[in-house]
Amino acid sequence: MSHKKNRRLRIFGKILFILYIAFIVYFLLFSDLYGRTGVRTQYSYNLVLFKEIKRFWQYREQLGFYAVASNLLGNVLIFVPFGFFLPMASTYRNFFSAVFYSFSLSLCVETFQLLTMVGxxxxxxxxxxTVGGAAGYLVFVVCAAIRRRHVSKKSERSRG
Known part of the structure; x- marks a missing residue:
């Protein structure tokens, strides 16, 4: 792939990354869909790992598919684009960076929700x-490998 096309792809990745960050900030902090606009009078938090996951799974029939899927699967899926776009938009292109930055962004969002009593x-x-960010990075790696293979085959055909 030419340097110019590669640069365009990186710029496109950066634009998508910025749009995604704007979306995630709005969705996780201000969206009416999940009751983010209501005013709470006390802090709400869970510091016990797997407590809410177990609760959602245990009461899945009473809560319904949508509530369980939006909480468990939704929390993973919302960060898949972050893990995918991070290596496109930055120089951080390894699995541990994707995990670290996914965790860091999630921690910032969760802390903001706690302090503002929104969520x-x-x-x-x-x-x-964090699992979603890691999965997004793995999807990026697979897509990048497919793209490289496609580009190398294309360049071999043009030379031969």
């Missing part, structure tokens, strides 16, 4: 968000 601080969300 709740939940260590299970930290875990699920």
């Amino acid at each position: 709740s601080f939940d260590v299970d969300d930290l875990l699920l968000n």
